[in-house]
Amino acid sequence: MTELKVEAEAGEVGFDAKRLGRIDSHFARYVDDGRLPGWLILVSRAGKIAYLGKYGYRDLESGAPVEWDTLFRVYSMTKPVTAVAAMMLYEEGAFELKDPVSRFLPTFGDVRVYRSGSALKPVTEPVREPIKIWHLLTHTAGLTYGFHHAHPVDALYRAAGFEWGPPTGMDLAACCDVWASLPLLFQPGAEWNYSVATDVLGRVIEVVSGISLDRFFAERIFQPLGMRDTRFWVNEADAGRLAAFYSPQPETLRAVRNDAMDRVARHPHACCLGGDGLVSTAADYHRFTQMLLRGGGLNGVRLLSNRTLRYMTRNHLPGGVDLETFGRPLFAETTFDGVGFGLGFSVVVDPVANKVLSSLGEFAWGGAASTAFWVDPTEDITALLFTQLFPSSTHPLRPQLRQLVYQALVD
Secondary structure, three states, X not given: XXXXXXXXXXXXXXXXXXXXXXXXXXXXXXXXXXXXXXXXXXXEEOOEEEEEEEEEEEEOXXXXXXXXXOEEEEEHHHHHHHHHHHHHHHHOOOOOOOOEHHHOOHHHHHOEEEEEEOOOOXXXXXXXXXXXXXXXXXXXXXXXXXXXXXXXHHHHHXXXXXXXXXXXXXXXXXXXXXXXXXXXXXOOOOOEOXXXXXXXXXXXXXXXXXXXXXXXXXXXXXXXXXXXXXXXXXXXXXXXXXXXXXXXXXXXXXXXXXXXXXXXXXXXXXXXXXXXXXXXXXXXXXXXXXXXXXXXXXXXXXXXXXXXXXXXXXXXXXXXXXXHHHEOOOOOOOOOOOEEEOOOOEEEOOHHHXXXXXXXXXXXXXXXXXXXXXXXXXXXXXXXXXXXXXXXXOOOHHHHHHHHHHOOEOO
């Protein structure tokens, strides 16, 4: 287990300590009034942890507090890991970004696109161009999620058993075959829609590498970076460290135990997804964000070229537009004005349009249980937020944390 501790006084790295302390009082209120069970926040600058805070409980019912080594389900914070894994293989010449996905997953060679009709009787048309690897990395493939509840194709995903996860016992290869059989939401490259695209990318990684996704992550990313606690499920010895899972009570927004989803990650399962499912600690994911901040390498271990990482964290949306312009409605607690999308990350392209303190080129993502991270190469900052409240759209935790971090920066 990686030790977690403050490594620099706030003033040494350009923060005002008293201002940085506002994080404590602000987020403590979320626990004190029952909206969150507990939280852990980490802020680093210049490669040194300048702020560490934790408050509340990893398990409200037992009274067990959040600890520095508490395990959290990070859900879609799995996606940047998958993007890094894919680009590691790209650097080895395993594929080109313009390669059709069907080169690796043949069932995607005959996909069709929704044109009209209902979920019971959709009218479809052929694709005008094949789904390519870069479509998967940018969520422009035309795939979707069953939990969106916004389109007839979303309903088709739910009817096939896909809402918040795959049907029990189905592996990733079988999931991809089902998704390939369902209509696309739109022609590949025409729009942005948050989707199972990263899960499909995970299957491409398996086919190209010849090993399972969980093994690729463990051998090629987690072990080299020293991320000893990051995996797709917890073993019995560590089960007590896993934070319990909560959802808001509709009338009061108080956090109440969600037993159905609490069981996720407590036992091995057949399908390790590229888009969600990892369990991690603040110390582990901090190492991952430090690798990203430092251009693909950390402590003598290099996963990616700094040129590759810079390319991944540019806005890849056509014409340089933002997600509000090019994307379908997002599952988030805030708008994405001034925020584009790269290869696996959101990317700030206009901090003023976003109306949240941030830097041009900052890249980030979060998870469905309200976890989040961002990396700011301009200010040399990484920040992490861990809690377990589902869905993440319940409270504006992420923009509020940005406000509180950047207002404390005074150098």
